[in-house]
Amino acid sequence: MERTGERPGTVGSPGAGGAGGAILVRTRVYYSGEVQGVGFRYTARSVGRGRVVTGFVRNLPDGRVEVVVEGQADEVGAFLAEVEEAMAGYISRVESREDAATGEFSAFSIRF
Numbered sequence: 001m002e003r004t005g006e007r008p009g010t011v012g013s014p015g016a017g018g019a020g021g022a023i024l025v026r027t028r029v030y031y032s033g034e035v036q037g038v039g040f041r042y043t044a045r046s047v048g049r050g051r052v053v054t055g056f057v058r059n060l061p062d063g064r065v066e067v068v069v070e071g072q073a074d075e076v077g078a079f080l081a082e083v084e085e086a087m088a089g090y091i092s093r094v095e096s097r098e099d100a101a102t103g104e105f106s107a108f109s110i111r112f
Helices: 040-049 073-086
Strands: 002-005 024-033 055-058 065-072 091-100 108-110
Touching: 002 065, 024 073, 040 055, 040 065, 040 073, 040 108, 055 073, 073 091
Parallel strands: 002 091, 055 108
Antiparallel strands: 024 065, 024 091, 055 065
């Protein structure tokens, strides 16, 4: 699997303070490969519901899947690692970047 960009969950721009003043990060990831039609979005949503993260996953018209996830850096990193492990056979390339968290999401969901 080819990876470009910053490694998720390791270098974060300070975001909005969460519960207890924790620093939140936002990571946007684009997955390429055979990632549509294989349950990727439902897997990501399931993983997201089991973690303290918010954001969304969606298919893109060019065949990639986009994930935008916010939370504490360790939770975001664990979420992305779990998704990538579960879908490893379908992913050929990962592009990611980190931004400041916005706090705009209330849960992790699928966007259509």
